[in-house]
Amino acid sequence: xxxxxxxxxxxxxxxxxxxxxxxxxxxxxxxxxxxxxxxxxxxxxxxxxxxxxxxxxxxxxxxxxxx
Numbered sequence: 001x002x003x004x005x006x007x008x009x010x011x012x013x014x015x016x017x018x019x020x021x022x023x024x025x026x027x028x029x030x031x032x033x034x035x036x037x038x039x040x041x042x043x044x045x046x047x048x049x050x051x052x053x054x055x056x057x058x059x060x061x062x063x064x065x066x067x
């Protein structure tokens with residue numbers, strides 16, 4: 001699941017974990033969802049492939065066809 005965390009570093013260099021959210025709580029940071037919510041079908045999450053199945057990651061590709 002995607003997540004967002006916030007940290008704070010004080011004057012002495014000590015780091016504090018101040019906030020975390022996961023799952024649907026990260027939507028504020030993902031502008032794609034905010035734009036999809038404005039469209040007629042929204043995120044179209046009601047079908048059999050609901051959830052994040054529609055997302056295409058830039059680092060995940062299908063095998064290249066044999067030449």
